[in-house]
Amino acid sequence: MALQGNAPPLGVIEMIPVSHPLSERAALFVRLWVGLIIGLIVAFLVDDKGLKISESVLSADWQDVLAQCLVLVAFIICAGASVMRRVSLAIWTALSAALLLLILWHIRIYSGDRNSSELQFILIVLALVFIANELVSSADQARKPFAPYELYFDEAWKRGAQLILAIGFTLLFWGILWMGAALLGFIGFNWLEELLKNVFFAFPVTGLAFASAVHLGDIQPKLLVNVRGLALGVLAWLLPVITLIGTIFGISLAFSGLQPLWDTKAATVTLLGACIGFVLLINAAFQQDETDHKVHVVLKWSVKLAALLLLVFAMLAAWSLGLRINQYGLTIDRTFAGMVVVIALAYGIGYSTAVFWRGPWMELLKPLNIGLAVFKCIVFIAILTPLAAPARLSVDNQVKRLTSGVTKPDTFDWGFLRYDTGTYGTKAIDQLIQSPNATIAKMAAHAKAEKMDVRHALFGDNDLSQAQRPDLSKLEVVLPKGAALPASFVAENFNKEVEDFVPDCLVRKPKDDPWTCKAAMLDLDGDAQPEVLIMTPSGDVTAFKQWRNKWVLIRGNVDPSQKLATESFKKADIRVVNPLFKDVMIGETRVQFLAKHRSPDIILDANPPPPTAPKAQSKKPAAQAPSKP
Template sequence: MTDQTVEADPRAVRRTTVLRLVTGLAQGLLLYWLYQANEHKFWPHTQPQADAALGLAFLFAPFVVLAGVSTLRWRTLAAWKGAAVLLAAGVGAYGVWSGDPAARGVDGLGPLNFIGLAALLFIGHHLVEPADIERRPIARFASYFDITWKHGVQLVLAAGFTGAFWLLLFLAAALFKLIGVDAIDALIKTELFAFPATTTMFAAAVQLTDVRAGLVRGVRTVALTLLAWLLPLMVLIAGGFLLTLPFTGLEPLWKTRSATAMLLTAAAFLTLLTNAAYQDGTEATAVVLKWAARLAGLLLVPIVALAAYGLSLRIGQYGLSTDRIIAAACVLVAAGYAIGYAVAAVRPGPWMKTLEATNIAMAFGVIVVLLALVTPLADPRRLSVGDQVARLEGGKVKAKDFDFRFLRFDAGRYGVDAFGRLKTSKDPEIREGARIAALLKGRYDRSDSKPSSELKPMSQIQVFPKGQALPADFVEQFGAPDAYRPFCGASDKPCRANVKDLDEDGVAEVLIEAGDGIAVYKRMDGLWKRYGFFRLTGCYPDDVDPETDMTRFITGALETTTPDMPDIKHAGQRLRITPEQPRCETAERPIKQRSAPFTPLAY
């Protein structure tokens, strides 16, 4: 069924309208149900893999119906919809299983799962629909081009329409609130309204743009024409860049540490703009654009080659990481386009004709690459963990330079499993590195924890005032071999503590140097925990330097005082004022403010 048939048959228009609106409404209600399951902790929230599988299926699979209900045969639509559901559910379930074991449901999914699945379904649909319309496995390139760009424009217009719908609702809520009516504001903040309203309006926008396919094609033509005339500029930029490289060398390029990403971005723009100029190959094209397209096809080869070379250097130096594996996949895809477009540029006959076969072949190639990335076959976390651990155990990287945090926090199940094995490694340096990483609470925690052989014994901590001693349970807790100790890490500096009952509850607190401040440890729930820290104000007498100021603070007989401004209790919270300027005046002698005051503790 073609778009022209839909426009000419009122019954077909009504049928597709109802189906699309029902699909949008059902999608919204199902997403609302999942939201409630996560809010109130009932199934499928209790099974993270099922939660993620259903979440991705409900989020993405309905788009197959929205896009294909007016053109696909019913059996093709049913089969493709079933495949889309299985694909989305599989990506979701595997993404959670292989992700952070502590994450729940869709929280365990990463950007690759969402972006990869969206790309798979979009590309897959635009291989299925043209082939079904023409009743053959591989359709004409003109059909692929027409339907793909039409749906791309529809997607953008439908998203804009849905956004405008919500802007109007917010405007209505604001207007009615001016006269004391809060009903609309309360309605749009209700999830039972928000989910179905959003998905139904999106479906309505798809239908409105579909029955006016000529208008959509008009927008597409304007967009492609504008993009096409950017191609000569992009060719000039890429050509100028490549011609300048012999004079600058490659060293400045590699120093940026983002050369591969920028080169791949340039390649993507060259590919996109070349397609905008070529379109379906049947339109009359200006000579300038024809020559620009041929040059773009030739320029792709050195640009992609440079990207591949730069990536190979990074992998050779630092091994595989998740980002480098994804970049390698992008280089592989870009290389396919570069070779095909270069052949099209130099091949005699109709201009850039080989581009058509290249685009169709690469669509299948991209699907294969994406499927590999979102499944165990080429899961970036699995491959990077295997490579990094092999480099560590093979001696290519020393344990002190190894990123144990990556395994523990960023590599999902594969990293956690590998981290567990390294904690029992036969190599003592690897075991020690894993031990320190195991003490961290988060990926970006700063730890001053040293290997146990380098930490000062607790007996070497200088305790003030004279005659005081650290509490026995404090020494026992932080003196253990596996204890996390964020203080006394520097072997070339004294470690000092002050024991003082600051809150006068009968139990002394421990004030101890840590970084550039004084940390306060308090016994809470049977353990000593960091309660807070003191930061010096930056005021000191003329004859006192910052280090002396810190020494006087930690070694002195500390005196507690009542704050100038009391705390405030509000809504169950205790709020404490922070003065804008420290009080530096004293009656004994002039005080001036230090130009570089102590900074807060950094852990």
């Protein structure tokens, strides 16, 4: 609040008791200085040109951790400068900085989860900072441990709109700067462009722009109210749409069963995305009950139905995730999914209870939303610290599957332990080296010494760690009927050179139906040696030829724009025909003309075969004079 009388000049903090918030002028001063100073410190920490702290004093990882922590602390100070009491803001800033240092240290240095899971961690940290800051800020304004729901609602949605506008203002500010640099560059002046590329200018200026935009939102409350009202109105009337779609989906499942949903391999992610949408739109429609405005009857019934659908979708997501974990074990991505499932189930159970709660319409949502916000913060802290670290949980689960025999040592993802799970993985490898199982101990030692030939990577539900080399002798040969594939073809390893073109049934064993591909053997080039044709379930056909003791893919001989009839292939309705167009040799370049292609497919051949005489003029049998491919 502002003091009465003449206002002091900008840059001077008034002598207000620490039990009061900062005035408008003082809040602007604090925000600008925080943006400037933290911007300079972050620039110093990330700079690579001589000013970076020596790694003997502070490692590069720790410099990144400090830089990230300072950016988040800057947001906390800027958000609470004008609403929190001074002493409360100081204590909360210190506590949050300590917690963020612990979290960022654990993520970056200890757990090693900074590859495929980096984005998930960033989103969780940002969500934790935003939610926790609003809980503390609103409680401080109310002067009690828990503020009224109406204050939480106003502050959270106002702060969200303020944050979005501040980010938009900062981006627009930089867009104008770069436009000016481009204009100056047109006439030969590049000093502004070089200045914008300098981190000691870019970071402080960004901090000042963001701090100014945050303060602008505080002194223009009507702007935030209008933006928030527009957003809530639009989101609220999207609720009937998603509710109708969800209802149709639920009814359809009753007739189709769950198997088509499981077959998508993305059931958990899709269902959880729907749950997040339900929670957001339900709160946009509910807002503050009917205390400040009348809620349309369509929205009232949509909120009730959406709350029930939320529970159904959360239960289906939990079922789907449970099946995957039981089949392939726990991974980092599945741990994140499990976190969202737990939160979705909590919302589903709570919101469904509110539907049948006696009293005013959905009145129970008010205490539920406050309690669930606290619950989310607890879950986020557990995930971001050793309490329930995804790296620790996934390592423990995968090692248990390995030692119990569920996963074989030769199919176990040793690279996951060695490279992706930080200290948790390296400690597990050290323990496995002492395993009484000689195979496990040997492979663990190789993993520690980085002698593994293949490093698998876990990407969601790909489950490459569970992949097995298929037994190609089980492929059904439709032509000649009952024939067996050549032993050299069965023994060939196809996953080294042309993996992008080779069907999955030749590279790794699919999880559901391993032997859906069909095979045929025909002599395609007249050398009396059959080539192997492989047809996938989608109708794609790939041809392979044995050349120099290796089976290689024949590129360009199958028109990729045509899907062959799968039934005809299965019935062995296959024959060799003359090409529509003969090849043309232009020097050392072979040109093939394919039907329905707008331009010829040019194939460069470093060692083109010599021209051969027509078969009618050849005196030797084809089997005795094979042509080179």
